[in-house]
Amino acid sequence: MRAPAIPADDRARSAAVGRLALLDTPSEERFDRITRTVARLLDAPIAVLNLVDDHRQWAKSAVGMSQGTEFEHRVSFCAHVVADAGPVLVSDTARDERFRDNPMALQEPGLRCYFGVPVKGPDGHIVGSLCIAGHEPRELSDDEFAVLSDLVGWVEAELEHDRLIALTEEERQLRERLQAITSSVGDAVVVFDAAGTITDVNAAATALTGYESAELIGNDLGRSLPEDSRQRLEHLLTRGALDKPVSEELELARRDGDTVPIEVTVSSTLDGDTYIVVARDVSQRRRHQRTLEKLRRRYEVILDAAAEAIIGITSDGFVDYANPAAGRLLGTDPEGLLGQNLHERHHHHHADGTPYHWHECPTARTVTEGVAHDVLDEIYSRSDGSKVEVEYSSTPLFDDERVTGAVLVLRDIGARREGDRLKSQFVSTVSHELRTPLTSLRGALSLVRGGVVGDIPAEALELLDTAQSSTDRLIRLVNDLLDLSRLDAGVIELHPTATSLATVVATAVAGVRTAAGEIGVEIDVEVADVSVHADADRLVQALTNLLGNAVRFSPPGGTVTVSSEQDAGCVTIEVRDMGPGVPDDARARIFERFGQADSSDARSRTGTGLGLPIARELVERHGGRLWVGDAPVGSVFNLELPLSAAPEDAWSSDEVEEVGR
Amino acid sequence: MTRHLLLVDDDEAIRSVAGLGLERVGGYSVDRAASGVDALRMLRERIPDAILLDVMMPGVDGPTTLGRIRQVEGCGHVPVIFLTAKLQPAEVAWLETFDVVGVLGKPFDPMTLAEEVANMLGWEPPRGPGAQREPSR
Numbered sequence: 160m161r162a163p164a165i166p167a168d169d170r171a172r173s174a175a176v177g178r179l180a181l182l183d184t185p186s187e188e189r190f191d192r193i194t195r196t197v198a199r200l201l202d203a204p205i206a207v208l209n210l211v212d213d214h215r216q217w218a219k220s221a222v223g224m225s226q227g228t229e230f231e232h233r234v235s236f237c238a239h240v241v242a243d244a245g246p247v248l249v250s251d252t253a254r255d256e257r258f259r260d261n262p263m264a265l266q267e268p269g270l271r272c273y274f275g276v277p278v279k280g281p282d283g284h285i286v287g288s289l290c291i292a293g294h295e296p297r298e299l300s301d302d303e304f305a306v307l308s309d310l311v312g313w314v315e316a317e318l319e320h321d322r323l324i325a326l327t328e329e330e331r332q333l334r335e336r337l338q339a340i341t342s343s344v345g346d347a348v349v350v351f352d353a354a355g356t357i358t359d360v361n362a363a364a365t366a367l368t369g370y371e372s373a374e375l376i377g378n379d380l381g382r383s384l385p386e387d388s389r390q391r392l393e394h395l396l397t398r399g400a401l402d403k404p405v406s407e408e409l410e411l412a413r414r415d416g417d418t419v420p421i422e423v424t425v426s427s428t429l430d431g432d433t434y435i436v437v438a439r440d441v442s443q444r445r446r447h448q449r450t451l452e453k454l455r456r457r458y459e460v461i462l463d464a465a466a467e468a469i470i471g472i473t474s475d476g477f478v479d480y481a482n483p484a485a486g487r488l489l490g491t492d493p494e495g496l497l498g499q500n501l502h503e504r505h506h507h508h509h510a511d512g513t514p515y516h517w518h519e520c521p522t523a524r525t526v527t528e529g530v531a532h533d534v535l536d537e538i539y540s541r542s543d544g545s546k547v548e549v550e551y552s553s554t555p556l557f558d559d560e561r562v563t564g565a566v567l568v569l570r571d572i573g574a575r576r577e578g579d580r581l582k583s584q585f586v587s588t589v590s591h592e593l594r595t596p597l598t599s600l601r602g603a604l605s606l607v608r609g610g611v612v613g614d615i616p617a618e619a620l621e622l623l624d625t626a627q628s629s630t631d632r633l634i635r636l637v638n639d640l641l642d643l644s645r646l647d648a649g650v651i652e653l654h655p656t657a658t659s660l661a662t663v664v665a666t667a668v669a670g671v672r673t674a675a676g677e678i679g680v681e682i683d684v685e686v687a688d689v690s691v692h693a694d695a696d697r698l699v700q701a702l703t704n705l706l707g708n709a710v711r712f713s714p715p716g717g718t719v720t721v722s723s724e725q726d727a728g729c730v731t732i733e734v735r736d737m738g739p740g741v742p743d744d745a746r747a748r749i750f751e752r753f754g755q756a757d758s759s760d761a762r763s764r765t766g767t768g769l770g771l772p773i774a775r776e777l778v779e780r781h782g783g784r785l786w787v788g789d790a791p792v793g794s795v796f797n798l799e800l801p802l803s804a805a806p807e808d809a810w811s812s813d814e815v816e817e818v819g820r
Numbered sequence: 821m822t823r824h825l826l827l828v829d830d831d832e833a834i835r836s837v838a839g840l841g842l843e844r845v846g847g848y849s850v851d852r853a854a855s856g857v858d859a860l861r862m863l864r865e866r867i868p869d870a871i872l873l874d875v876m877m878p879g880v881d882g883p884t885t886l887g888r889i890r891q892v893e894g895c896g897h898v899p900v901i902f903l904t905a906k907l908q909p910a911e912v913a914w915l916e917t918f919d920v921v922g923v924l925g926k927p928f929d930p931m932t933l934a935e936e937v938a939n940m941l942g943w944e945p946p947r948g949p950g951a952q953r954e955p956s957r
Contacts, residue, residue: 591905594926596833598833598834598837598905598926598927599834599837600833601927602838602929602930603836605930605931606841606930606931609845609930609931611840611841611844611931634927652910
């Protein structure tokens with residue numbers, strides 16, 4: 160016996176058999192009618208329509224055998240038909256090598272002859288065979304073979320019919336699904352035929368137009384569209400098949416009389432018979448667009464009018480926005496800046512002429528770390544190579560936590576600097592000019608008061624004292640103003656050296672000793688002799704101002720205490736008096752120019768109102784701090800200074816051990 | 821013998837006040853010059869025991885005048901004191917690099933000016949006709 164061969168495409172073929180959905184189903188009259196006809200016409204005791212999958216043959220319909228009988232593939236006659244893809248005609252199984260010892264021939268059902276013709280499914284695969292068989296050898300004439308073949312055509316027609324029914328069902332489901340989709344989309348969908356008549360609309364279309372679907376279907380869109388829009392839509396609908404969807408903005412006249420802007424997208428079927436128009440109400444979008452446009456124009460005006468240069472850069476430093484002021488600042492067109500690498504073009508050098516690398520630039524940190532920076536004084540280069548002194552801020556731009564760039568706001572401070580310088584120079588000149596006549600005024604008063612030019616009546620002495628102390632105050636005021644203007648202009652240079660704190664304090668105390676003596680104020684000094692990194696003269700000046708205040712505000716017979724406290728890396732000098740103290744609300748003000756706590760106090764009037772601002776400025780120039788502390792009685796001023804950087808001064812031997820441990 | 825001083829300052833009021841203090845309080849005799857050129861002319865007539873020289877003067881300033889004074893015969897070693905309104909430490913230090921015995925700052929007190937000058941020059945304390953610190957009440 161020879162087992163049937165397995166066709167190369169048997170997996171796909173077997174699947175096609177499965178798709179027929181006939182295996183293991185009950186008998187059907189439409190197939191039984193065929194097998195009955197075959198048996199009668201060809202006078203055969205057995206006629207079977209067998210389906211053959213990859214492991215068996217199964218009788219969908221049979222005469223002379225039970226419907227549903229199956230045989231395994233190995234012994235299947237019909238599997239040979241499938242394998243050969245052609246008729247298998249066996250007049251006598253006993254004389255055929257392939258079937259002589261086939262169990263179906265030797266045992267049940269005892270076949271001696273077999274004639275099978277392949278049956279193709281709707282997709283062209285051979286799905287089985289229609290066959291007749293008998294228990295005696297016989298021949299099959301050409302006419303008889305033709306009958307068998309014709310009846311195979313009938314079977315195939317039945318199978319095709321199944322497929323058509325299945326297709327129709329599929330189409331119905333598809334259509335339902337499509338309708339479900341179109342009715343659920345928010346956009347209005349209107350289907351037109353080639354004549355421009357509406358054939359279908361979805362729920363959104365009735366909502367958009369205000370017309371019922373019955374009012375729309377069968378009509379054109381004429382009454383829903385103003386003339387201009389109607390013409391434009393008609394133009395689209397009569398162009399024949401569209402190779403891609405076309406969009407257009409139109410006006411729609413709703414049934415309630417409102418006109419709304421709509422955006423339509425028109426597509427057509429390949430043959431141009433059906434047009435699908437998807438429309439959406441864009442009035443909200445229009446409103447947003449108008450608002451956006453209005454905002455955009457407003458910001459544009461603001462940016463254009465801004466005196467500050469405003470520059471947007473990408474995260475890799477290229478300019479993507481520049482306002483007109485930016486062009487003026489950098490000596491170029493704002494358009495000329497676009498696309499430029501700002502740092503490389505305009506920020507490449509420090510003020511001292513050394514190269515300025517991008518990675519050192521605060522703006523680089525802004526775009527890498529997303530942190531804003533304010534820079535008080537740097538140099539930008541203009542297009543002609545000249546320098547411009549600017550202060551600027553760089554602010555990161557975020558998109559979803561990711562830095563996408565930065566906005567730089569730059570201000571030319573050259574003019575302001577020049578103004579400051581001129582102002583300082585003016586104050587300085589005025590002060591000098593004031594000092595000379597004051598010197599002679601003070602001198603003349605002193606000589607007269609000293610009796611150099613003759614005896615002075617007692618009443619005149621008092622007046623002279625007043626004139627003299629007023630002159631003194633005027634001189635102090637001029638000196639302080641001169642100092643401040645120098646500090647502002649930056650012409651006071653500190654010359655810090657390792658300086659003995661005790662010596663500085665002693666010098667300052669000596670300077671106010673006379674004034675203290677006059678009103679009976681004691682000055683107690685208990686200061687550690689540490690070394691500080693300071694300009695001795697300037698530190699004496701700052702301390703003198705503090706001590707002068709302390710003495711002036713002390714009650715007669717009071718005590719001013721100067722002490723020091725050492726901390727890690729710094730030393731704090733404390734100047735304490737027993738005066739009225741500093742009111743809480745004046746703590747900040749007293750460090751401002753002419754910001755005395757109580758200007759009605761006669762003692763305030765003897766000061767210049769500049770002592771504390773000068774002292775603070777000087778202390779801060781030393782990298783220190785000056786502030787008012789808390790005191791139950793009187794006031795306490797704290798002056799903190801960094802200790803000298805020299806190692807032997809900075810560390811006591813104990814501390815060195817501790818560090819080494 | 822009365823000590824003789826030359827006071828050089830372009831400001832008349834200063835000349836008057838400082839001169840009066842030196843004369844009446846210090847008991848010195850004082851010649852007054854209004855400019856460096858004036859001073860050099862006066863030096864050719866009389867050589868003083870010391871010179872008080874203003875630093876900031878229009879035309880020939882104090883340091884330049886000092887250089888020229890040293891060229892005048894007999895004036896090579898006359899002690900000179902600078903008078904200055906600038907009291908910045910750096911400026912004082914710079915002025916002290918010149919051939920002077922000291923730098924006196926303005927404003928000064930004419931009642932004690934003579935004493936300060938005497939101190940700088942190493943002279944005995946002045947005892948002029950009007951030399952008195954405190955007036956009698």
